[in-house]
Amino acid sequence: MARIIYREARSRTFLWVFMALMAALVVTGLSSAWYMEHHGHIVTGMNNGIVWGLPHVFAIFLIVAASGILNMASLASVFGKTTYKPKARLSGLMSIALLVGGLSVLVLDLGRPDRLTVAMTSYNFKSIFAWNIFLYTGFIVIVGAYLIVQMTRSWMKWTGAVGTFAFVWRLILTTGTGSIFGWLVAREAFNAAMLAPLFIAMSLSLGLAIFITTRLLLDYGCGDRSLGTELIERLAKLLGIFIATTLYFQLLMHLTNLYSAARGGVERFLLVEGGIYPLLFWGGFVILGSLIPMALVFLPAFNRNRMMVGLASVLVIAGGLASIYVIVIGGQAFPLNIFPGMEVSSSFGDGQIQHYIPSLPELLLGIGGWALAALITLVGVKILPILPVEDNVTLNAAAAAG
């Protein structure tokens, strides 16, 4: 195979404007965090019933997608699909960027973000949350090393080994993220081992959707490279398979819960009677975020068209957000079952659906995390040889020969 040439992104106006916009959003997010920290969470929509709000939705989305984005690199290094090798560096860079963005939101939403160092020096090793601290920081180190070996000629022979290690680590990391919810025995909407594989499936579809969207934007912004039609179609079909996998795990999780009479209430709430939650689940995740994108990526009329594949990717991202909102917020909105079979009321909202209206600072903090991830990616492609000059050498050559 021809040697792949990588170079820094060109300095085009689009890139600078986009970077400035992202930087502004990061500053807005930081300001929101300061506002929340100064006044307390009273200025958010969160309360003692919904303790994790919109920032967690954004953060979990980013963390899950971060591990999924690495899949592009894994396809080349672990599974030997050399077609995807030119994507490996951007894949690694973006996975670090998204994880840093997500973690930043999580940290800034803490009640005491100033005690971050406590979280890094005082551990309860029985806590899956504490494990995740190691999984996240470890991921950044390992993927960083993965990038370095890819960029250092004398170390390139280690790419396969480091890539395999990173792949295994990312599977464990997403398992850990899913288990944050899956191991909560007290809440009927969670407490399911199925959440870990569901999060892994979600990471694949969200990661690829973000990767495709980013590449299409970078292609437009840099103007000197573009994904070939063959590659677009391949990526589109791969996205379709990942969407179907996510739907499968969602279906299995809900069917498992529906089969249990004890969980009928929470399923009825999330899927039928819960107002915003069924709307987001069926309308946002299933129809807009899964079925329509699947049609776009599988139908030959659309799946070679970069606009249509880009649209499908954006819809998958929106559907993923809706899905995580239902899991995180909807799961908390359904009341704890402290007295099974009884009708319960109290001054503390026992037995009642917990209400939550996201506030502007929460939204801005969440968007700030996304902007930080985008900014890191843009700075990365600007100063490091991340993007390949000719992106689809093999496919173009094959097409020409054919």
Place this chain on the structure above:
Amino acid sequence: MSCTDKETCTCTPAGSLPVDGEASPGIEAGRRAFIKAGGAFATIALTPTVTLMSFGGGKANAAQESLDPKARWGLLIDVAKCGTGCSECVSACQKENGWQDTGHPETDAQWIRKVTVKNPKSGAVAELPVMCQHCDEPPCADVCPTGASFKRADGIVLVDKHLCIGCRYCMMACPYKARSFIHETLIDQKPYAPRGKGTVESCTMCVHRVDRGEIPACVESCNLTGGGAMMFGNLNDPQSEIAKRVAELTSTQLRPDLGVDPGVHYTYL
């Protein structure tokens, strides 16, 4: 290929494009600067904690020294005696520990609350106080990443206010909605019940009183002016009144199926 903005362009000159494994000198310098900046940031960020760890003591040292490790402090609540509309236990806890109702039930802390329970089939109604159940296997302590939530050797579950980072994972894990997050700045705190914005708190079983050999404020108040529905004592001492009553009566714990073995028992529920 040429760039539109030559002054700010960092593209490698044509003819010397970096290939696999090569980095330009500019990038090398940038990397060194980045590592330097990262090191400086880490030093600044870690300094407060290192200082705290140097001057601070271990977790709840004073309390650990005065407790009885063989005890398992618990409560027995006789639901039949718990009066409808009576909230003496709640008022006593508020007064003792310094939390109050500010008219915002969704964000106000509630260390103890009266819950009305109705059997939809029989129509039977009961009222009972619910607070931290001081589990033997507390899920809050299991999930707490920093170890701020912990169980003392005598079974009292507490939050170390110096270690709590306000992640609220314990609130997600608690099966009893027993924990509250402090949503805004507080004033007029009790010195023995420190509370702080951005941290989580819950019933301490009046640990400051227990360590002095007294009973929790809610139990004292219930017995003085309420229905006499609450009993406090050492569940591990077979000679204690509470242990005898638990052995005699058919009592239950909330959600016993979860296996967390709460230290609060209810009769006639």
